[in-house]
Amino acid sequence: MKKAICTIAACALISATAASSAISINTALANPVTPDKVKIVNGEIKTPLTNKPGNAADGKNWFANRKLGNCLACHANQDMSSKPFHGEIGPAVNEVATRYSPAQLRAILVDAKSVFGDQTIMPGFYKLDTGERVAKKFKGKTILNGQQVEDIIAYLLTLKK
Numbered sequence: 621m622k623k624a625i626c627t628i629a630a631c632a633l634i635s636a637t638a639a640s641s642a643i644s645i646n647t648a649l650a651n652p653v654t655p656d657k658v659k660i661v662n663g664e665i666k667t668p669l670t671n672k673p674g675n676a677a678d679g680k681n682w683f684a685n686r687k688l689g690n691c692l693a694c695h696a697n698q699d700m701s702s703k704p705f706h707g708e709i710g711p712a713v714n715e716v717a718t719r720y721s722p723a724q725l726r727a728i729l730v731d732a733k734s735v736f737g738d739q740t741i742m743p744g745f746y747k748l749d750t751g752e753r754v755a756k757k758f759k760g761k762t763i764l765n766g767q768q769v770e771d772i773i774a775y776l777l778t779l780k781k
């Protein structure tokens with residue numbers, strides 16, 4: 621701890637700043653690219669959202685998890701043929717890795733509207749403004765965190781055939 625020489629008011633300010641910067645350092649480690657800092661250029665996000673490489677097995681869980689990605693609600697997926705209720709609102713994700721690069725998949729997941737246009741009903745999963753079809757509890761938050769997005773990308777990249 622730093623011993624600061626200060627008036628009471630200034631000390632309060634210093635410790636408040638110290639506390640908030642500690643928080644932002646922690647978030648920075650987990651999510652180096654916060655949602656407001658993500659740059660989508662030509663339908664691509666080249667830089668991963670986190671330092672930790674995506675885990676395909678975790679990504680597979682998020683894809684099917686009804687409370688998280690819930691991708692299966694809109695996308696049929698051959699790789700999950702044992703699971704019930706595949707939606708058909710979006711295209712099937714079979715062999716999706718042959719159609720998109722990792723940078724393109726990242727942009728689709730982070731902010732589908734930036735790739736497909738405003739009319740898409742696919743939610744922006746790493747965006748603070750997530751669109752009308754998103755439950756109130758998600759407003760002001762992202763649906764997935766950066767690591768979950770990277771995990772799902774890793775999983776989608778396994779869907780080659």
Ligand code: HEC
Pocket residue numbers: 683689690691692693694695709710711712713716719725728729736739740741742743745772
């Ligand atoms: C509410 C429905 C909905 C949900 C939930 C949803 N998507 Fe989509 N997605 C769509 C639609 C619709 C499209 C087609 C783009 C358009 O709007 O024209 C699409 C397109 C895509 C594409 C491009 C597919 C292709 O072959 O062109 C990928 C990849 C994708 N979504 C992945 C996901 C993943 C991964 C999740 C879960 C994290 C997800 N989507 C959740 C509706 C959804």
